[in-house]
Amino acid sequence: MEIQILQLLEGARQAQGLTVIIDVFRAFSVACYAFDGGVERIYPVGQIELAYKLKKQHPDYLLVGERNEQKPEGFDFGNSPSQLVSTQLVGKTMVHTTSSGTQGIVNATGADEIISGSFVNAGAIIQYIRQRQPEKLSLVCMGYACQQPTDEDTFLAEYIKAKLLDEPVDFPAMVERLRHGAGARFFVPEKQSWAPAVDFDLCLDLDRFNFVLKVEREEDLYFLKKIEL
Numbered sequence: 001m002e003i004q005i006l007q008l009l010e011g012a013r014q015a016q017g018l019t020v021i022i023d024v025f026r027a028f029s030v031a032c033y034a035f036d037g038g039v040e041r042i043y044p045v046g047q048i049e050l051a052y053k054l055k056k057q058h059p060d061y062l063l064v065g066e067r068n069e070q071k072p073e074g075f076d077f078g079n080s081p082s083q084l085v086s087t088q089l090v091g092k093t094m095v096h097t098t099s100s101g102t103q104g105i106v107n108a109t110g111a112d113e114i115i116s117g118s119f120v121n122a123g124a125i126i127q128y129i130r131q132r133q134p135e136k137l138s139l140v141c142m143g144y145a146c147q148q149p150t151d152e153d154t155f156l157a158e159y160i161k162a163k164l165l166d167e168p169v170d171f172p173a174m175v176e177r178l179r180h181g182a183g184a185r186f187f188v189p190e191k192q193s194w195a196p197a198v199d200f201d202l203c204l205d206l207d208r209f210n211f212v213l214k215v216e217r218e219e220d221l222y223f224l225k226k227i228e229l
Helices: 008-016 027-036 048-057 101-107 120-134 149-165 173-180 197-203
Strands: 004-009 017-021 041-044 060-063 094-098 113-117 136-140 212-216 221-229
Touching: 004 008, 004 027, 004 120, 004 149, 004 173, 008 101, 008 136, 017 120, 017 149, 027 041, 027 060, 027 094, 027 101, 027 113, 027 120, 027 197, 041 101, 041 212, 048 060, 048 094, 048 136, 101 113, 113 120, 113 149, 120 149, 120 197, 149 173
Parallel strands: 004 136, 017 113, 017 136, 041 094, 060 094
Antiparallel strands: 041 221, 113 212, 212 221
16 A cells, blocks of 8 residues: 655645544544534535525524634534534534535545544544555645645654554654644634634544545535445
8 A cells, every 4th residue: 555645735636545534633623523523415515605504595504614723603503623523413403614624525536435533533534445445545734724835634644654554653652742732713702602622622522423424516516425434
């Protein structure tokens, strides 16, 4: 298996084979919590205008996501797992747009297959890759607003690669580095309304979920399909 770790939008555009689009803080952690809470379907979209259009066409859809980390006007929820864990989501359809993760999905046009990447279902992702045994595996780290690489996304790519190669990896050390580095923003008092400290722990709850989220296409829209392992 040829494994490559790629970064940002250019990495998404270069991705080949089975592709994991990674967004740990917080898009694809949010998606996992949403499905666990009973969401029936998630439409990941790149353009916020499309999200508003879908909501207008389907008022019962939930709008979830962020721009500049915060909930856009008219959205039901921000890009925060803690906002979803105590919410009644059973049977709901969700439209999800973010500055990083969902952008990667719509730009990975050369991939054979796309799944989302987060630590909360990392073990399932690794199991799925082993089952599929692709010739090429692309691990795409979407970074902060697709503008700069981030440790949390790169750490997950390195974690997946190490596990696939049966190499040692120190996850607790990764968490501590994130707590004092890229994840420190979750502990800033003035950001607690949209980036609460609990989100840090929810996004790094390793192997909480035993499913992967595969990207499928329906006419001109992508959607995430939950595959139990």
